Amino acid sequence: MRFSSSSPRPPGRLPLAGRYPAAVALSLLALSPYLILTTATALMEPRIMGDIGATAFQLQLAGGMSNAAYAFGAVAAADLVQRVARRRVYLVCEAGFVLSSVLVLAAPGAGPFTAGVVLQGLFTGMLLVAALPPLVTGHPVGRLRTTAAVISLGLFGMVAFGPLVGGLVGSLGGWRPLFAGIAALAATGLTIGALTFEGNEPPDRRAKFDRTAIPLALGTTVLPFFGVAWLTRGSFGDAAFLVPVVCGLICGVFLVGGQYRKARPLMPVRPISNTLPVVGTANAMLVGACFTSLLELTETYLIREAHCTPLRVGALLTPQIVGVFVAAVLFRKVMVTRWTPYLALSGTVSVAVAAGVLLTVSPANASVVVPFAALLLGFGAGAGVTPGLFLAGFSVPSAQIGPTFALVELLRSEAAFLVGPVLLHLALTTGLAQGFHLAVAITLVLLGAGALLLVCLYALGGARPEPPDLASWLSGSSTAYHSPALLAVVRGRWGGRAE
Known part of the structure; x- marks a missing residue:
């Protein structure tokens, strides 16, 4: 399971085993191809629709089911790696991603295209759990800061x-060669993985398939994501929207509640039900949902209202990259300090400021306003989500970081890919000129209310900022954070009165 070793490579060991750069490349190549596509496809839609004869609904459904498969794949992999070596899971999923990319680029119609992108999402979700935990736990503690960045x-x-990739393709054509390039990146990842990823003894080969968590996770993802895709051809009052969304959210409640009560759960809900991991997870959900919503709204506004070309849209949004990079560098510095919760809050504030800036946008000033807002959005996403992910991950034993990542990504994806399409539909049906600003204002209210709630939860938990004990966490002897119970201050006062 571990990538690293400070001793010389013994006979028969993989050529790149134990080399940190190779482990980093392996993980990035496992996740990056699909994540690029999640925000590139929107700017390529007209060309894709024309080439494969798909309707807007079919393309939205393909994207929605792909996102659902990504979230579900993380949970499925958390179950699978209990019984199967991570190396085998990684190699099968990476090879599957290559083949699914080939299926997409060769797709003659909407059916094969949808099947391919859904499989891409599924395999990437599984790769998240197969590839990231060994990168985090398989190297010395001094590497953790770089790994987090x-x-x-x-x-x-x-x-x-x-968006920059999608803008280039949307303006210049060639979406099939893009998927060929994506397949080539994944094939490179497969090659590096075969030379780097060492086998491990699964924790419990006798572990049984979780007959409650996996079906509920499937319902939690597929049902609501289908519902929001229906908005492309329907309305908020349609049963095809309401029933799947409501049933899917109910599945999510039963999934989390069932995992909380289980003695040996697939995902560690009870350990991350304390103040720090709850605040971190909720912050990641809030920032992820609002970031995705504002990005989708801005892309649509620039194309339909400001009449920008896809290439210009991508260029205007490019400052996001700078913001994410700054956030990653900053997180690398503060991760070992007591400032991580504050960095997560700064991400929420940054996305809120970006929303406020976007309220002033018009076709006349978009070239000035949008790049500044994009810079804030990029920083907010990087500073708000990843620190939240690690606040949860460091609150459980290091051996459980994989299932923890799966749970947080499931919840984050659920929020991100449900809120965005709903707000976009609201903006379009209201009339984009006014609807855009209405949807952005709603996002700003959500951010303000959410940030206030998270600050209150943090304060009422009685949490005091402290640096994580990374050495104990990495050795498996303790968690890195010792978080107080949720609402510990209130419970303590009530308990005192009761006595």
């Missing part, structure tokens, strides 16, 4: 890079 760049740097 790399994960931030991998998760959001590529997302921020997507």
Whole structure:
């Protein structure tokens, strides 16, 4: 399971085993190709629709089911790696991603295209759990800061890079060669992985398939993501929207509640139900949802209202990359200090300021306003989500970081890919000129209310900022954070009165 070793490579060991740069490349190449596509596809839609004869609904459904498969894949992999060596899971999923990319680029119609992008999402979600935990736990404690920055760049740097890629393809054509390039990147990752990723003994080969968590996770992702895709051809009052969304959210409640009550859960809900991980996870959900919503709204406004070309849209949003990079560098510095919760809050504030800036946008000033807002959005995503992910991950034993990442990514994806399409539909049906500003204002209210709630939860938990004990966490002897119980201050006072 571990990538690293300070001793010379023994006979028969993989050529790149134990080399940190190779492990970083392996992880980035596992996640980056798909994450680029999540924000690039929107600017390529007209060309894709024309080439494969797809409708707007079919393309939206393909994207929605792909996002659902990504979130579900993380949970499925958390179950699978209990019984199967991570190396085998990694190699199969990376090879599957290559083949699914080939299926997309060769797709003659909407059916094969949809199947390919859904499989891309599924395999990437599984790769998240197969590849990231060994990168985090398989190297000396001195590498953790760099690893955290790399994960931030991998998760959001590529997302921020997507609009530029999509703009180039949308203006110049060639979406099939793009998928060929994506397949080539994944093939490179497969090659590096075969030379780097060492095998491990699974924790429990006798572990049974989780018959409650996996079906509920499937319902939690597929049902609501189908519902929001329906908005492309329907309305908020349609049963095809309401029923799947409501049923999917109910599945999510039962999934989290069931995992909380289980003695041996697939995902560690109970350990991350304390103040720091709850605040970190909720912050990641809030920032992820609002970032995605504002990005989708801005892209649509620039194309339909400001009449920008896809290339110009991508260029105006490119400062996101700078913001993500700054956030990653800053997180690398503060991760070992007591300032991580404050960095997460600064990400929320940054996205809120970006929303405020976007309220002033018009076709006349878009070339000035949008790049500044994009810079704030990039910083907010990098500073708000990744620190939140690690606040949760460092609150459980290091052996459970994989299932923890799966749970946080499931919740974050659920929020991000549900709120965005709903607000976009609201903006379009209201009339984009006014609807855009209405949707942005709603996002700003969500951010303000959410930030206030998170600050209150942090204060009422009685948490005191302290640096994480990374050495104990990495050795498996303790968690890095010793978080107080949720609402510990209130519970203590009530308990005192009761006595």
